[in-house]
Amino acid sequence: MIALSSIFILISLFFSYSSSHHEILEVYDARMGQTAKLFLLSLPDSGALRESSENVRQLDSWMKNIQAAHSDDDETAYGHPYEQKVLIQLYRDGRVVWGSHPRHHVIVHDPTYSGFGYVEIEGKQWRYFQLPMELHNPEHSEYIIVAEQQSVRNEMITELAFSTLIPQLVLIPCLAFVLYFLIDRHFTPIAELQQAISQRSVRMLDSVTVGHNTTELSPLVTALNRLLSELDSAWKREKRFTGMAAHELKTPLAVLRLNAENALNSDREDELHSDLRNILRGIERSDRLIQQLLTLARVENIHAMERVEIDLKRLVRHVMGELAPLALRNHQEMALVGDDCTIPGDESLLGILLSNLIDNAIRYAGEERQITVTLKDLPDKVQVYVTDTGEDLTPEAREKLFESFYRSNREKGDGAGLGLSITKDIVKLHYGTVELLPRENQSNTFLVSLMKNQSVSSMLKHDELTFNAES
Structure with missing residues (x-):
């Protein structure tokens, strides 16, 4: 970036120099043209100039005093040394009859010429302007020439160029320092972020911290940390699921193998028949365990879902109808009472919830027990009560009831403790409580x-949920 900026500055200097060179030449040419016209207008008449020896001697004296100056930059009472590099001459019939310099440098020219031109005198380049005293005289017997040494112009152009160049040359290192400071300041956080990300792996998904964080980079770091957090949660869920599946399937499969061996040897x-x-x-229990593990994995991986209005009473009837054969086998009675109500949510997930309860x-609950599902439609929420007349639970069971793989009564049921x-x-997921x-x-x-209202404000209000199992 610094090199590119320097190139742009140098290019601008080149164009600035070219433009200045052209403009200065035009200004000098305009001044020469005006000088010639003013000199012409100051003559006593348009046809002749009196040749006065006194005037010539006076002019020679002035120029000698000017020539005595120590340098071209020293001013004198008689004029400036630069006057030696400027000529005004009056020509008649090709001969210089008057000149502003005692040494009449004859400008090699065409007497019939009118306008600007270049000529070399004693190895020095001169720019001249030739103006006829009678524009309509084709012979141009009398005319004025105003000439300047090209070195005067070049010196002016060089001075102007350096006056522009030096500040910009000083500007380049200053600009380089400022750019380096800004780049270092703004890219240091990016380098730190790149280094922090390179240190992350599937087994190390800690949040990223940037020592020199910036306003522009902060949203990126926040979004990245949110992504890393989700990846870490997904990785932990996968590890937990794999560990749970391996642990919970190990015992049922061992029992199945033992029963199969007993059946073969019986x-x-x-x-x-008993072994079979x-x-x-064992197969039924393993199947139930696998289904619960898959359901748990599915539920844990849901972060957002599409909510639709669900007729909760109809859904409860459907679930109770599916579980009726199991209740009949245990000689149990089931009843549904309460209000008609709707709730926003995912029907399949709510079906799993009701089915589990x-x-x-x-x-x-045990055989010959009563199981009742009661629905209450309140202004801001819906309450579902699932009641059974089974035995009381111990304080330990109430405390650990919602923990994964906890079974309060291993003699009853064949679950895995995941329901x-x-x-x-x-x-x-439905921003509720159980x-x-x-x-x-x-x-x-x-x-x-x-x-009932699962809007953003309601979700924030119920973001931290408590699942109580206290007596």
Whole structure:
């Protein structure tokens, strides 16, 4: 950038010099033309100039005093030394009859010529202007020549060029320093950011910090850290899912293998049937575990979803209808009571939520129990109560109920302890709350509260959720 700026400055200097050279030549030519005309107008008459020896001697005396100056820059009482480089001459019949300099340099010219031209005298270049005293006289017997040494013009052009060049040459290092300072100041944060990003990997997704952060770079760093946070969360979820799947499937598969080996080695038909039933139950439990693991992975990877108005009562009826065979097998009764209500959300996820709560009640309440789902339509939210008349839970169970892989009663049910953990995540996605209410009337009740208004302000208000399981 510094080199490019320097090139632009040099190019501008070149064009400035060229333009100045042309303009100065035009100014000098104009002055020569005016001088010739003024001299012509100052003559006693248009046809002759008196040759006075006294005037000539006076002019010679002036010029000798001027020549005595020590340098061309020293002014004298008789004029300036530069006058020696300027000539005004009157020609008649090709002969100089009057000149401004005692040494009458005869300008080699064409007597019939009129206008500007160049001539070399004693090795020096002169610029001259020839003006006839009678414009309509074709012979041009009398005419005036005004001439200047080209060195005078070149000196002026050089002075002007240097007066422009020197400040700009001083400007180049100053500009280079300023550019270096600005570039270093603004690119240092980018270099720090590049170094910080290069240190990140799939196993190291910490937030990026920039020591010399800037207003322009801050939004980029914020967005990058948000992305790294999401990647880190996804990586941790993947590790957790892999670990959970390996851990939870290890025991069922070992049991399946043991039952299969027992069945192969069994000689008695009743033992064979028992082993086969155990294999079938193991397959069912493994299938349920896999489905719950996949559901958990799906729910955990959802960050945004499309919300539609859902008829919650219709959805509860559908879920209860799917689980009715399981309740009938346990000789249980199910009932749905309450208000008609709608709620914005994802129908498939809310279906999983209701299925987990009702299925949990069916599996752990015990045989010949009552399971009731109650809907309440309030002005700002909808409440879902899932009540069963099963046994009371211990304080430890109430505290850990929503933790992944926690099973309060391993003798009942064949779950993996993921149902309520999945329920908690789905409720969180819908900006609601879920809790286990204190036991009342010999019943256990789960309460799910879902907000009707899930706008941005409502989401911010319910961003930090609490999932209570206290007695």
